[in-house]
Amino acid sequence: MRLGLVVDLDKCVGCNACAIACKQWNTSGTSGSLTDYNPYGADPSGVFFNRIRHYETGNYPENKTVHFPMSCMHCEEAACVTVCPTGASYKREEDGIVLVDPEKCMGCNYCAWACPYGARELDREEGVMKKCTLCVDRIYDEKLPKSERKPACVMTCPTSARYFGDFDDPNSEVSRVSSDRGGQDLFAELGYKPVNKYLSPRDKVQVNQHEIREPNLVTKVKDWVNKVVEL
Amino acid sequence: MATKQDKISFKKNATTSNTFEMPQFEDRDKQTQKHTTCYMCACRCGIKVTLENNKIRYIEGTPSHPVNKGVLCAKGNAGIMKQISPARLRQPLMRKPGSERGTSEFVPISWEDALDMLTERLQKIRETDPKKLAFFTGRDQMQALTGLWAQQFGTINWAAHGGFCSVNMASAGLYTTGFSFWEFGDPDWDKTKYFLLWGVAEDHASNPIKIGIGKLKERGAKFVSINPVRTGYQAVADEWVPIIPGTDAMLALSMVHVLLKNELFDWEFLVRYTNAHYLVVDTPRKKGDGLFYRNDDDIPQSWDLEKKCLVNAVDPKIKPALLGKYTAPDGTPLKTVFSIMIARYMDDEYSPEEASKICGVPAEQIEKIALEMAHVAFKETIEVDTEWTDWTGKKHDKFIGRPVSMHAMRGISAHSNGFQACRAIHFLQVLLGSVDCPGGHLAKPPYPKHIVPPIKPGKKVVPGQPLESFPLGFPTEPEDLCIDKDGNPLRIDKAYSWEAPIANHGLMHMAITNAVAGDPYEIDTMIFFMANMAWNSSMNTSKIREDLCAKNEDGEYKIPFLVVCDAFDSETVGYADLVIPDTTYLERYDTISILDRPISEPHAVCDSIRSPILKPDRDVRPWQTVLVELASRLKFPEFTTEDGGRKYKDYKDFIVNYEKAPGIGFLAGWRGKDGEKSLRGEPNQNQWEKYIENKSFFEYKLDDNLKYFRGVNKDYLEFAKKSGFVGSTKPIIIELYSEKLQKFKLAGQGLYDGPQPTKERDQFRLSRFFDPIPEHYIPLEHRCSFSSKFPFYAITQRPMFMYHSWDSQNAWLRQLQAHNYMHMNKKKGEELGIKDLSWVWVESNTGKIKVQVKLMEGCQTNTLWTWNAIGKQKGKWGLSDDANESTKGFLLNHLINEHLPCADTGSPVTNSDPITGQAAWYDLKVNIYPAGADEQFGVYPNFEAGQKVFGQPESKNVLRYNTKKPVRLSRSLKDIITKGGFKK
Amino acid sequence: MHPAFSVIFFTVVSGAGYALISLLSLFNFLNFGMLIDKNTFFIIAITSAVLFTMGLISSTFHLANPKNAWRAFMRFKTSWLAREGLLAILFYPILALYLYFIYIDMQINNFMLMQYYSFLIFTISTVIIYCTGMIYACLKTIPQWNTIWTPINYITIGFALAAMIFFFILNLNGYDTTSYENYTLSIIAFSLATKLTYYFVIRLPKYNIADATNAAVKLKSTNVRLLDVGHTGGTFLTDEFGYKVAERKLFRIKILSIFSGFIIPFFLIYIYSFIYENIALCSLAIFLSFIGMISERWLFFAQAKHVVNLYHGVENV
16 A cells, blocks of 8 residues: 545645644644644744645736645655664555654654655654654544544545545545646655655636627617517 | 455554554543534534543534535634633633723622622613613624624614624625625535635635635636735636725626626526616606606506506516616606616726726726626526426426626625625626526525515614614615614614614724714713724724723713623733623534524525533633523513513523524524424424534525525425515515615705705715615725825735634644734835835824735735734733734734724714725725834834733643643564665 | 754764774774884774764764664664664774774784774774765755765865874874875865865755745746745744855855864964974864864755755745
8 A cells, every 4th residue: 555645736725724633633643742832922833744835936917826735745765764763764564654653763853854845843842753644543543434534634624635545546536636637746856756646736727708709799778679588 | 456454453552563453542432522513713614522531632524514514624623722722711800990991900700799790780771771881792603692682681782793894795695686695695616617706815604615616626617716815715716816906896897898798698587586677767866766666556667568568567477678768657757777787887987998997907807707707607507407486486397507606705895885896796696697596606594585684773772671673674765774863873883874874784893982982972881792892803903992991081981881701811801891701612502593694505504503512611601691691680571581580591591492483493403392393393492402412503405496596486485484584475586776775875865755864974975875786986095185195905814724813822823823914016015125024114094003024926016915813912812922923913903094084074984885884994095115224123003011811821831732642653673673675 | 954063063073083093093004003002002092982982972962852862773774874873883892892902912913803903993984984974965855965075075074183183192192293294284185175076066056946846836937936934933844944044154154164174274284294393283283173174064054955945935955
């Protein structure tokens, strides 16, 4: 299995639901708790596994805005796994999820240096690195209804811009949507083979309207004829 | 590759990860789940709350809930942090005797003492002059209860926040199609092919819009967004139309022009379902001009094309003319409504070329969008095969759908021309035939309602007696105004006066100013519920804060007694004389009622409840309970038995047993003795339990033949009448032409047989702005002579993860936005020498602020914008004194005047829409220029930190929230040492 | 990159320490272990051990969870840090045995063994420095580090410091270092050359914001800019990777590091060797060189731009 996410940038409206759902699920979950520093003071910050950044392209008025959620890509050749000296960072064979074992992590930050996507954050209170677990504590939980055995971010996304599944299964939703719309690797030239795929904004929807025009435009009221319409 | 999931087994404390053996991460036996309704904003999604060790483990959307269908936005997901917010008030408080109001110096007071104090004071007011109580509620969803309470008390001085929120949007729809946007109607997300979003940033309805956009994208429907700023939803629009703020009517009517010019409108729809064929008296400058021509039975007339004579416009079997000038038998010259429309909208004034100069949208684009909509409406029509009967008795075998839909909110509404602008948008919908049809703009039960619901605003204030009518209502003519015989306003907010005749939601934003000015009179007690009037929910914040503390010559406060009810330590709480602490939404019973702000879906009647998930850990009570308690103590008739005893034990009892009309109560589900009836039925004593059993919501799905064209759908009208939604089964004919507005216009012109304004200013406003068909006019503030000195428009929008001022207290959400910037078009900024992230002055005619600027591409050239309500007063909301919200965050409100800044009118008039009194927030014009080298840090103005409110806890430096010790997944040592490179 | 002093100290000091023992064992190998007395030998060996031990200890201060530090060598199969850790740990007993053999004059009894052993020590200690350099060089995410010139410079700079220390101790113990002056000066000059080559190699940015966000914009040439980073405070990422220094300050420190680390020590050693023999010149050279190398290492971190900065609005790295 090669589990991962597809993020549809054509639908993401930048609402941050996924980021907060992730925070909420994980703070009381297997990675918990996710520390917040200065939560009520100046420059509050905290450990988040999923962050949404916003970009603009082009120039006014042809500019476009893109909302860009980023979390761990669960790369096939994850640099963070390669560089981790203690073996705390690892990629599971059976499903490809990249995890941190907090009992082994020594908090050297090396994995964060190796990750181009900023997927890993140090929880200073615990001294260990934390990251997206692809909700490993949800997806195999048989006490959850099958439809809910998905990452929190996927469950909560209001525009359904996030998909979860097995990329090794050609019939899975992630495989289909990625092949239909051309799912892209982020920053592919670094060679880490991210499993998560991004769908670019679609081409603009065109509406054919030239055939709607009347050949002779009505200019004066008198040109119009009262149609008889029965109530 | 076969999945190995069938091999999953659970083992506690598994030590290897190279198998599927997982530890038991969640101990479900220790967890409970409860369903309730979210209240992080007014969307009111259904939520499932998982509790563990008496703390909230997780909040998620309820999958079967009609509003959110299992999804949840960032705010809903952050409910935990609201629940443990350090800003929660902990007990009732009283202003410390001898201290000044506004300093947050409080002493604790017991509930009994607080209630006794309040009862005594209210009793005195009620017995002498009930209107001395001004009771205004903010972002609550409880207006059916609070309005009833106010009516029973006998005060006309009640309203909720609609007047400064979106009354223009609501009223325009209610006076045109019988329903509007937001809680009244929705796009047909499942079938629409072309969607226009007007002036909507994050706004209601939050999650449904997101779900809908997701669906549009899947179907390849076109999404056009009209908004000066390209953030949020606008990012994923296929086409972004950066419009100049306040010119939407121009854009809409220019598109009307294009449709008319190309004869692209639904002729049949106009004839059958609107008043386009009604005959209007055409006697300019004479009495009766512009009113419908009515026969002796007072029925409007149309010209029958077959019979070639006048017929009753409301008769079923007529063949009326849409066009033409006719003469009545008595010689009165007449025109059809449609002729009036064509004469106006086909004029060059509304051509795309001319419109483009005003709204900033290129003429080709205006024409293109209009033609695209027409193409979708008429060439991509959809049909739903269902048999249905219209109001004339005619049977149809299908519903014809013109799949163009729209949604409009604050961007249209918050202007002094917003009512007409919103009407103009409805005109577009009507011409395209896309009202309540498949793929179009669908009503949500209990709407549509007749135009308008027969509720007149109450005005008879009698000591010790309830008002004769609900305090808010729907005026249809000058006789309905709440004015005295001299034409002066009766209400403290001057709603339903000549200043704001159709003020359906009141003018909360004027209450404080008028009370302090004693104009029209002084009041005794002011109660605010869930309304941050001393901060972001007021215009001219600095002045309002001074007003709240203003004193008479004898040293008494001009507002003698101020009661603030809130769950959190807001800026307004600091001004209270009595603080009534509310619970959070997870700690109380609540109703989201059809009588109030419904959560229906287009094809389902819905309502819902809240029930306590947690017990409050402090001495607070739900405001609803307090209201019922006060109502009982004050012996309101509806709350008192015949022998003078208490009718309702508590709020729950009231909700179950109160009946507005026979069989109609606050909750529509599980009525009848055994809960077997829906929508109407006797009280069911187990109603609350039934709701709780059913995930806290009730959904009544409409039969197929009741789903569309409901205003003219015979079976639906009968169903609606039976259910108490409407009072008659007469069809709801769309009022393109508003005779109601025309009556006010005539009054302004001095041509009305009834009350007329005496002040020249009011005469001008009524005769100029109360056009019976919409038009674009320049917003009022922009007419002021100083306006040319302020070339920029300044607007706000809500971020998707914060709801007004509620969420700076939220440890997770505020990390996303702890302070705001003034955004500006990059090219424009560079032209003016303004550097990105530098400090600038933004100045209006009313004041100036110093803020940090941010340059961006996606901003209309002459528009500035910022996020709403991010700035906070130092020390409030449980934040430390150095929090960004008070050092770098700012409000735009300081620049906005609650009065129209033109000084030459003599007495001040509200800075609002002249028709509805909607606060004209977005009319603001400003100038922007760099701050000096020594002014490069810190917002201006700055407000003193109040005292730390008594009993509020210290806020922590580090927060580590969880509900249990985490169960870890371990990697074995063997795996660490033996694992080679990557498995391919 | 946020320069952590513990790491800077670690790499400079341990680099010098390993290079010193490397130099010493190489010296032994080439001169058949004869030319310096045991005392001096041990002084140098102990100095180097103290240096690299201090360095290793210092590196643990950088850890947020040091109680797991003992695991740091477990993933030597893939991680350069683990390799460095493992070799560093194994080096202790290997070196200890070597020193014991020196102590008991093993070279007299078993000359070939000591030759091989010297070469082994030389190899391991040099490889350890190489591993240290590779910790940084293997990261594609930091273009300024991702070049062979990174470990080369770790080695040459380590050797430059070691050469000066070696030179200093020999002179302190009264040896005639006439023939070694040129070696010492050459090593310093060579290390300056590799350093300047490094600066040349990294002069151009490698990636831009469009590369990083390619999925969002189909055309890489489209003008991409950050609109909003999504949080108003900092985050772990901005704290760790968003370290910004003014260009002028960077330049000044660069000049300082080159002069203090290489040029002035070169001239001090030159003066000592050919003009004015005062041991203080040597110690001053070492002192200044350490300052220079620490500044150089600080620069190494401070001017390194992690690609994650592209997501935070930096135009190119």
